[in-house]
Amino acid sequence: xxxxxxxxxxxxxxxxxxxxxxxxxxxxxxxxxxxxxxxxxxxxxxxxxxxxxxxxxxxxxxxxxxxxxxxxxxxxxxxxxxxxxxxxxxxxxxxxxxxxxxxxxxxxxxxxxxxxxxxxxxxxxxxxxxxxxxxxxxxxxxxxxxxxxxxxxxxxxxxxxxxxxxxxxxxxxxxxxxxxxxxxxxxxxxxxxxxxxxxxxxxxxxxxxxxxxxxxxxxxxxxxxxxxxxxxxxxxxxxxxxxxxxxxxxxxxxxxxxxxxxxxxxxxxxxxxxxxxxxxxxxxxxxxxxxxxxxxx
Numbered sequence: 627x628x629x630x631x632x633x634x635x636x637x638x639x640x641x642x643x644x645x646x647x648x649x650x651x652x653x654x655x656x657x658x659x660x661x662x663x664x665x666x667x668x669x670x671x672x673x674x675x676x677x678x679x680x681x682x683x684x685x686x687x688x689x690x691x692x693x694x695x696x697x698x699x700x701x702x703x704x705x706x707x708x709x710x711x712x713x714x715x716x717x718x719x720x721x722x723x724x725x726x727x728x729x730x731x732x733x734x735x736x737x738x739x740x741x742x743x744x745x746x747x748x749x750x751x752x753x754x755x756x757x758x759x760x761x762x763x764x765x766x767x768x769x770x771x772x773x774x775x776x777x778x779x780x781x782x783x784x785x786x787x788x789x790x791x792x793x794x795x796x797x798x799x800x801x802x803x804x805x806x807x808x809x810x811x812x813x814x815x816x817x818x819x820x821x822x823x824x825x826x827x828x829x830x831x832x833x834x835x836x837x838x839x840x841x842x843x844x845x846x847x848x849x850x851x852x853x854x855x856x857x858x859x860x861x862x863x864x865x866x867x868x869x870x871x872x873x874x875x876x877x878x879x880x881x882x883x884x885x886x887x888x889x890x891x892x893x894x895x896x897x898x899x900x901x902x903x904x905x906x907x908x909x910x911x912x913x914x915x916x917x918x919x920x921x922x923x
Contacts, residue, residue, distance in 0.1 A: 629821075630816050630826055632820050636689070639718065639846050640685065640705070642845070675700040690715075710849050713848075714813075714848040717814075717817035721820060742762065742766075743764070746902075748886055749763065749766035749769040750883070750886075751766040751883075753882055754881060755812075755815040756782075756812060757782050757785075758780040759774075765905060766886075772786070772794075772797045782828065783808065787801075788808070788839045789832070789836060800856075809847070810845075829843065851872040862904055863900050865894075867888070868887065
């Protein structure tokens with residue numbers, strides 16, 4: 627992939643969102659039994675958004691230049707966009723007015739590494755929106771040892787998910803959901819900065835080597851990096867059901883702080899403690915883990 631073309635991004639995003647909305651879902655009468663297009667027609671979107679058909683056609687052909695926030699909000703409502711999709715639309719519109727480059731750090735300041743190291747009971751690390759892992763604490767390195775097995779640095783979770791699917795399917799219990807989310811979050815990054823050369827290279831590599839990624843990328847789905855639940859099967863301590871917090875860092879635009887935790891007294895909290903002992907070289911915890919929670923099949 628030589629570049630991410632902004633006009634193509636806009637065209638494919640809008641047409642894909644339009645295709646999924648039926649007239650019934652939009653509250654419009656569906657006249658006639660045969661419709662040539664999936665979902666809404668362009669004139670129906672224009673009607674719902676309160677703009678002329680010509681104006682909407684121009685937008686769907688890839689031009690959001692000059693679109694006001696009011697028009698974008700009306701269009702988002704007409705297409706029933708969720709929060710991430712609405713944000714993506716605004717990102718694309720801002721880029722249409724002229725490239726707005728974010729230049730995330732490629733290294734982590736020593737003070738931030740100190741913050742990570744001060745978090746001793748939970749895996750914590752800092753990554754970019756394109757999934758490059760820039761810094762980790764001791765427990766995160768132990769937890770993500772399968773991802774770090776790739777000798778290339780920085781390690782990249784998206785590359786692990788799509789280019790080492792055998793290991794990834796073993797590590798991520800909900801592999802299919804993770805694969806969807808990774809592609810959708812990369813698509814969100816492309817809207818924020820379609821000129822990011824490293825992102826372009828990553829998307830190109832994944833597209834060339836993974837049919838699954840090509841399918842997920844073509845869906846035009848987008849997601850935020852947010853809180854959630856992640857279920858992992860670690861090769862040493864077995865099943866871990868972890869609460870995830872992913873936080874943007876205002877002082878370091880483009881970087882995300884990720885922390886995985888588990889409620890005290892749960893089997894996963896015990897598992898993290900055993901993982902910490904193993905990582906510290908205090909002994910192999912596998913037999914001890916069997917006493918607290920059977921490993922997931």
